[in-house]
Amino acid sequence: MSFFSDPATPFAALLVAALATYFWRGLGVMLSHRLSADQPLFHWVSAVAFAMLAGLIARLIIFPGGALAETELPDRLAAAVLTLAIFYWSRKNLALGVFAGAGAFILLSWGRSL
Amino acid sequence: MGIRAALGMPGLILTATYIGFGSLARESGFTLWQGVLSTATGWAAPGQIIMAELYAVGASLFAITLAVAFTNARLLPMTVVLMPHLRDRTVPLWAYYFAAHYIAVTGWAQAMRVCPTLPSEERLPYFLGCAISLWIATLIATTFGFVIAGHVPVIISTGLVFLNPVYFMLVLMVDLRERIRAIAIVLGAILGPALHYLSPDWGLLATGLIGGTAAFLIGRKSGPV
Numbered sequence: 397m398s399f400f401s402d403p404a405t406p407f408a409a410l411l412v413a414a415l416a417t418y419f420w421r422g423l424g425v426m427l428s429h430r431l432s433a434d435q436p437l438f439h440w441v442s443a444v445a446f447a448m449l450a451g452l453i454a455r456l457i458i459f460p461g462g463a464l465a466e467t468e469l470p471d472r473l474a475a476a477v478l479t480l481a482i483f484y485w486s487r488k489n490l491a492l493g494v495f496a497g498a499g500a501f502i503l504l505s506w507g508r509s510l
Numbered sequence: 511m512g513i514r515a516a517l518g519m520p521g522l523i524l525t526a527t528y529i530g531f532g533s534l535a536r537e538s539g540f541t542l543w544q545g546v547l548s549t550a551t552g553w554a555a556p557g558q559i560i561m562a563e564l565y566a567v568g569a570s571l572f573a574i575t576l577a578v579a580f581t582n583a584r585l586l587p588m589t590v591v592l593m594p595h596l597r598d599r600t601v602p603l604w605a606y607y608f609a610a611h612y613i614a615v616t617g618w619a620q621a622m623r624v625c626p627t628l629p630s631e632e633r634l635p636y637f638l639g640c641a642i643s644l645w646i647a648t649l650i651a652t653t654f655g656f657v658i659a660g661h662v663p664v665i666i667s668t669g670l671v672f673l674n675p676v677y678f679m680l681v682l683m684v685d686l687r688e689r690i691r692a693i694a695i696v697l698g699a700i701l702g703p704a705l706h707y708l709s710p711d712w713g714l715l716a717t718g719l720i721g722g723t724a725a726f727l728i729g730r731k732s733g734p735v
Contacts, residue, residue: 428590447720456563
């Protein structure tokens with residue numbers, strides 16, 4: 397199996413994900429005596445992480461895979477916009493935004509199935 | 511005390527997210543045990559979602575390792591700033607390496623707020639009580655999400671999977687004061703779908719590296735962050 401090209405097997409994917417996650421935590425403990433958390437390198441790494449997460453979220457809404465691919469793009473976009481609207485309208489209430497968005501999405505999909 | 515703190519609103523939202531992750535794990539082709547194992551060992555939802563999504567599109571181990579490492583690299587500075595608030599001379603070093611596994615944003619934010627107000631010998635127990643309660647809640651939520659995704663109408667289980675993108679969209683939007691972050695989010699949201707279209711397995715990493723580096727350079731040029 398090639399590390400660089402073949403599709404990952406489930407347990408190998410879980411293992412590398414766990415190692416790539418604990419690595420930072422363990423290193424953080426090791427370095428906590430002599431490293432400041434405010435460094436240009438951390439700003440760059442966090443920018444990469446934010447761009448990647450934003451990219452993943454946009455992709456999941458616009459080109460999703462699996463069961464979400466069977467739903468309609470306008471429904472997903474409308475639910476995402478509503479999530480943001482409720483979130484800002486409620487002064488950044490995360491729970492209200494998330495539940496309104498997911499609820500609206502379920503209702504919109506259900507409306508189409510009638 | 512830490513356990514009680516874990517049962518509040520942030521814990522509730524985290525639990526809902528992991529119900530979504532459980533549904534996503536089933537959707538991505540993992541078994542129930544693999545989904546729960548991911549939550550137990552890779553505990554930090556964004557990395558788990560990236561791992562599941564890349565696995566589902568058949569990405570290589572190399573791509574998964576890099577994507578998860580970048581997504582979770584924030585845990586390093588988080589750990590560095592939390593450790594001084596947990597330190598106590600009577601606690602052996604290995605206990606901190608154990609505790610580090612439970613550093614993730616919800617418990618971290620709680621400990622950062624409360625631990626400085628506690629006597630030093632109560633800090634690590636407080637953090638562990640809070641974080642391990644959250645961890646157990648997410649293990650149960652992953653199981654619940656995986657199991658109910660197979661037993662409710664498709665519309666509902668798809669709605670649960672949809673919790674993942676909407677939740678993380680809002681998590682990203684909570685704090686946009688740092689300019690570099692705001693630019694990174696905009697560039698990422700544009701590049702993400704486009705580059706995924708070009709290459710499903712490498713598009714995400716390319717999005718992060720191109721969008722993140724560009725945001726870092728633009729944000730730094732236009733003054734202090």
